[in-house]
Amino acid sequence: xxxxxxxxxxxxxxxxxxxxxxxxxxxxxxxxxxxxxxxxxxxxxxxxxxxxxxxxxxxxxxxxxxxxxxxxxxxxxxxxxxxxxxxxxxxxxxxxxxxxxxxxxxxxxxxxxxxxxxxxxxxxxxxxxxxxxxxxxxxxxxxxxxxxxxxxxxxxxxxxxxxxxxxxxxxxxxxxxxxxxxxxxxxxxxxxxxxxxxxxxxxxxxxxxxxxxxxxxxxxxxxxxxxxxxxxxxxxxxxxxxxxxxxxxxxxxxxxxxxxxxxxxxxxxxxxxxxxxxxxxxxxxxxxxxxxxxxxxxxxxxxxxxxxxxxxxxxxxxxxxxxxxxxxxxxxxxxxxxxxxxxxxxxxxxxxxxxxxxx
Numbered sequence: 001x002x003x004x005x006x007x008x009x010x011x012x013x014x015x016x017x018x019x020x021x022x023x024x025x026x027x028x029x030x031x032x033x034x035x036x037x038x039x040x041x042x043x044x045x046x047x048x049x050x051x052x053x054x055x056x057x058x059x060x061x062x063x064x065x066x067x068x069x070x071x072x073x074x075x076x077x078x079x080x081x082x083x084x085x086x087x088x089x090x091x092x093x094x095x096x097x098x099x100x101x102x103x104x105x106x107x108x109x110x111x112x113x114x115x116x117x118x119x120x121x122x123x124x125x126x127x128x129x130x131x132x133x134x135x136x137x138x139x140x141x142x143x144x145x146x147x148x149x150x151x152x153x154x155x156x157x158x159x160x161x162x163x164x165x166x167x168x169x170x171x172x173x174x175x176x177x178x179x180x181x182x183x184x185x186x187x188x189x190x191x192x193x194x195x196x197x198x199x200x201x202x203x204x205x206x207x208x209x210x211x212x213x214x215x216x217x218x219x220x221x222x223x224x225x226x227x228x229x230x231x232x233x234x235x236x237x238x239x240x241x242x243x244x245x246x247x248x249x250x251x252x253x254x255x256x257x258x259x260x261x262x263x264x265x266x267x268x269x270x271x272x273x274x275x276x277x278x279x280x281x282x283x284x285x286x287x288x289x290x291x292x293x294x295x296x297x298x299x300x301x302x303x304x305x306x307x308x309x310x311x312x313x314x315x316x317x318x319x320x321x322x323x324x325x326x327x328x329x330x331x332x333x334x335x336x337x338x339x340x341x342x343x344x345x346x347x348x349x350x351x352x353x354x355x356x357x358x359x
Contacts, residue, residue: 056198083110083140085140098200128154232357233318261283278303279309282307
C-alpha cells in the first residue's frame with residue numbers, strides 16, 4: 001500500500017498579523033498523518049469490534065429477534081418502529097430502511113416529533129426499539145411513558161448494562177462496548193458501528209425466517225439492477241407493431257434499405273403473409289453481400305441472402321435471459337426476434353434496449 005502524502009512545514013498555511021490567535025495556534029500545532037498511525041487506528045477499531053462479537057449475549061439477541069419476528073408476522077401484523085437521538089438516531093433510521101427493503105413493516109420515529117403529534121402512529125400491536133449508547137438519553141426517557149400509554153412493546157438497545165431505559169422498557173439488549181476509538185473515549189464511532197452491525201444482522205435473520213425469495217426482494221427494488229434482472233420480461237422491453245423492421249423474402253435488398261436503417265434495430269425481420277418468421281437480414285449481411293456481389297446486389301432479394309436460422313426468444317422469457325442469449329457463442333448478436341409458440345413475429349428485443357433499461 002502506498003504511503004499517504006505527508007504535509008511538511010512548507011505546506012502548512014502561515015499566520016498573518018491579522019490571523020486570530022486560535023487560528024495561529026491551530027496552524028502551529030498541525031501534524032501529519034502517516035501510514036503506521038492510520039493502520040494502528042484501523043487495528044484498534046478491529047479490536048473493539050471483536051470485543052463486541054466475543055461478548056454479545058446470543059440468547060438475549062435471539063429473544064430480541066424472535067420478538068420482532070412474532071410481532072411483525074402475526075395475523076394482526078404490527079409495525080417495528082425505531083428511534084434514537086443524534087448518531088444513534090441515524091443508525092436507527094438506517095436499520096428501519098433495511099427492514100422496509102426486505103418487505104417488513106418498519107418506520108423511524110423521531111423522539112422529538114413524537115412528543116408533538118407523531119406518536120399517534122403507534123398502536124398496541126407495534127414494537128418500538130430505542131437505540132441509545134448510554135441508556136439515559138433524556139428525549140427517549142420522555143418518550144417511553146407516552147409510547148407505553150399507546151400499548152406498544154418497548155425494547156431498549158444500549159451499551160450500558162445498568163441504565164434508566166432498561167428499567168422502564170419491556171426488554172433490553174446489551175451491546176458490549178469496550179471503548180470508543182476516539183482518544184477521549186467520547187466521539188460515538190465504535191458504538192454506532194456495533195449498533196449498525198447488530199441491527200443489520202438481525203434484519204437478515206428476519207429475512208431468512210420469513211423465507212423472503214429473491215423475486216420478492218427484487219420486487220422491492222424495481223429501479224435497481226437486481227430488481228430489473230428479476231422483474232423485467234422480454235415483452236416489457238421489446239419493440240412491437242409499427243416499430244418492427246419487417247419485409248418479405250421476395251423484396252429486393254436495395255428496396256429495403258430505408259426499412260433496414262430507420263427502425264434502429266440494425267436488421268430486417270423477414271416474414272411471410274402470416275407474419276411467421278422466415279429469417280433475418282442484418283446491416284452486416286448487407287456489407288458482406290455488397291462486397292461479394294458488387295452491382296449484382298441490385299438484383300438480389302432479401303430471401304436469397306437472409307439468415308434462415310436466427311436466434312429467437314419468447315415474450316415470457318426474462319429480459320436477462322435475452323441478454324445472455326445475445327452474448328452466447330459462437331458470436332454475439334445485437335437483437336433477437338420475439339416469436340410466439342406458432343413462430344409468429346410479435347416483437348424484437350435489442351441489446352441497446354436492454355442496456356438502456358439498466359440491465
